[in-house]
Amino acid sequence: MNTVIIINLNGNAFHLEEPGFKSLQAYLERAQAALKDNPDKVEIMADLEQAIADKCARFLLPHKNVLTAAEIDEVLKEMGPVQSENTADAGAAGTGGGSGPNPESKPGVAGAGAPKRLYQIREGAMLSGVCTGLAAYLNVDVTIVRIAFVLLTLLTSGIWILVYLGMMLVVPFANTGEEHAAAAGAPFNAQEVIDRAKKHYGEFKDSKEWRRHWRQQRREWRRQWREGAYWWGHNLQRNVHAVSSSAGYGGHLGATLLIPFLAVFNAVLFCALIAAIVSLATTGAIFGWVVAGSIPLWVSILILMFFYSMISRPLRHARRAIYFNTGGNNFYWFAAWYEILSTGVLILVCWLAYTHLPEVRDFFQHFTQNVTLMWNNIVDSFHHTVSHKPASGIDARLPAAAAAASASAFLALRT
Amino acid sequence: MTTDPKFNPIRKGLLEFLILQIISADKVYVADMMKRLQETDFATQEGTLYPLLSKMRREEYVDYEWQESESGPPRKYYKLTAKGKTQLAEFKDYWAYLNTTINQLGR
DSSP, X not given: OOOEEEXXXXXXXXXXXXXHHHHHHHHHHHHHHHTTTOTTHHHHHHHHHHHHHHXXXXXXXXXXXXXXXXXXXXXXXXXXXXXXXXXXXXXXXXXXXXXXXXXXXXXXXXXXXXOOOOOBOOTTOSSSSHHHHHHHHHTSOHHHHHHHXXXXXXXXXXXXXXXXXXXXXXXXXXXXXXXXXXXXXXXXXXXXXXXXXXXXXXXXXXXXXXXXXXXXXXXXXHHHHHHHHHHHHHHHXXXXXXXXXXXXXXXXXXXXXXXXXXXXXXXXXXXXXXXXXXXXXXXXXXXXXXXXXXXXXHHHHHHHHHHHHHHHHHHHHHHHHHHHHHOTTHHHHHHHHHHHHHHHHHHXXXXXXXXXXXXXXXXXXTHHHHHHHHHHHHHHHHHHHTTTSOXXXXXXXXXXXXXXXXXXXXXXXXX | OOOOGGGHHHHHHHHHHHHHHHHHHSOBOHHHHHHHXXXXXXXXXXXXXXXXXXXXXXXXXXXXXXEOXXXXXXXXXXXXXXXXXXXXXXXXXXXXXXXXHHHHHTO
């Protein structure tokens, strides 16, 4: 026994089994997406619905008035994937028959693997769908992505959460079937949609099983989180102990000498990070070293920031250990001294770079243009990821995301 | 005749002109067109044909009129416009020219 849904196809009523209805819905959704920019979209959709209705009619008999899922699948297979205008006349231009101009067509692209785009996927998501989307994008298990996120959060003492928030704001949701396909880079055709719709339906049907699985996973997560937090705290304590055990006057002096070294190193490292980001955003290469073409700019910047925090983390711990070791009022003196020193070194490095490196001077002399260029490049790299979303949508979210990203950068650098 | 995927772009590009040719004989509706193409190398599906026909209509090569049918709803019957006829003639000339070129290059 199956639930039956009554639908209206261009003015004709049909009874469909529920899975068949899902397939049909997915097919029509895909058709809508393909015809999105077509001025005759409404008319073509009506034609398609009529054609589907004609095909469905042949399965109906006086005593059989419901279409099975298998019959719908057969009809949709006969219909074939709806092709957008650009793919439809890509070949026509190739023959040079004098057909209309088609500046956007890409000959030979039709059969190639679909482009991958980063989306948030709500299905199976724990929070917003960032991890599920990334898992689909990177083609790895979502659990691995989640573990990576939790580890990164622990390693960066929570700053990574801001990266997550930033992605939540910027990365679009996969809503249509086509976007789901693009998220996984899967080739998109009618059969694919049908398969996915069926799978989705199956999962939905077993939602009890699904919920149980979800609960189990959530429990697992909480456990991992607690363990991680314990590990981190334990580690820090050990660090402090290691330094304080070697304390005494010698240790004190060592710490006093160590602080300038840390200050200089940290300032230089920070300058290197900023220079690398600027170089990447303006020229697409880090000091002449070209990043692999498939990595979007904003991902490269995140990776850079990650490496920075990986390097600066042990230094930060060492510094904290020194503060704790000296104890009492000295704590504040050391902290203040460190801040003054590192700011001084920062200014010194900037000044040296400005006077000695023509590239740096050039950058500051055309500061506004360069910043605009960087900004546009970064925004473009997002747009590339979401190329068929209307630009206005992303523009509204970008400032918020940029604020989150810069806040995360600032916190990561100063803690 | 051939299933070599290398010829796919050629088939795809020619489809528009074959449709002009089919329509040139008499007014036809889509199911007829599909049937005619089904027997050839140019078999196609509604998903491809409807968007293509709508584009050709927008570019004024073809036009359609509604006609009642004995069974079922009224159907769209397609016919060539003057522009479509010119285009088809041009295509045939060009095709002949291509044939000559290909044959002559072989010598």
